[in-house]
Amino acid sequence: MNLKNVVLSCLVLLMSVGAIAQINVLNAKTPEEIGKKTKDQLAYDNDNPLPYGYVDERDVLWAKSTWEIIDLDERVNFPLYYPIDTNNIGADRRSLYDVLVRGIRNGDIPDVYSDSYFTEKRTLKDIEASLVYTDTTDLGIEQFNAEGKVDEQYIRKFALDAGDIEQWRIRGYWYIDKRQGDLRYRLLGLCPVANEARSKAFPDDGVDGQVELFWVWFPGARDVLHKAMAFNRKNTSQPISYDNLLNSRRFDAVIYKVDNVMGDRQVKDYINDNALMQLLESNRIKEYIRNKEIDLWNY
DSSP states (O other): OOOHHHHHHHHHHHHHHHHHHOOOOOTTTTTTGTTTTOOHHHTOOOOOOOOOOOOOGGEEEEEEEEEEEEEEHHHHHHHOOOOOTTTSSTBBOOOHHHHHHHEEEEEEEEOSSTTOOOSSBHHHHHHHHHEEEEEEEEHHHHHHHHHSSSOOOGGEEEOOOOOEEEEEEEEEEEEEEETEEEEEEEEEEEEEEEEHHHHOOOOOGGGOEEEOOEEEEGGGGHHHHHSSEOOOSOOOOOOTTTTHHHTTTTOOOOOEEEEEESSSSSSHSSSSSHHHHHHHHHHHHHHHHHHHHHHHTTO
């Protein structure tokens, strides 16, 4: 065995030890103990999101706000989409949508808004109204006309779930820190996009209207996202938290809007009916932002 194999074996062993200490698979006496930390582990646990450093406004040399689309049909973005069937899988694995909705319903994520500028705050009742479509059957309508009431058996409810989410939209802030001398990115918000819940009630109508369900202020949701783990296809013993996955930009996204003088118009507003040219324009904007750091060190 050469030196390279020895180093690789030691690295795998250390990673496995860390994973065992986290999920307690090999030390569990009953299935209920899997995924639960011992009292000693909880006592010494300091697993919190890495805090953002303070950035003075005077240190921001240049900045640009971007809006991007994360298409969940792309394989690299699957960790944000799956699992969609939670009946036959452990409780420790949930999709990003399920994690956010559960956090909102539990009150752990209070900063929820209706738009990407975070101007209008939404309540749990407002969100539930957009996630669930309620319909009364014909028998229920007849009962209401005759008796003035409708039994529960005549009311149909159609709720959106993780499998209905088609894409995520994110808003971020690219800036150059002149003290550090580099280009940095700060994620500000994310939003699930899906067809209206009504489309599940009437699939034959061909209703195809993608809507933004809600916008979450990302810094306020980091604690919840840090505790939820996404699947790591390269090493299942080392799952990655959604907070780390999003902050490190381990996904593929397409820019569809940047802040500009024309009211932050979208790319499709000035490049009509040409998907290829829209994609090229998105790549041009991305390269323009990346080149800012290169231009910083050109003399």
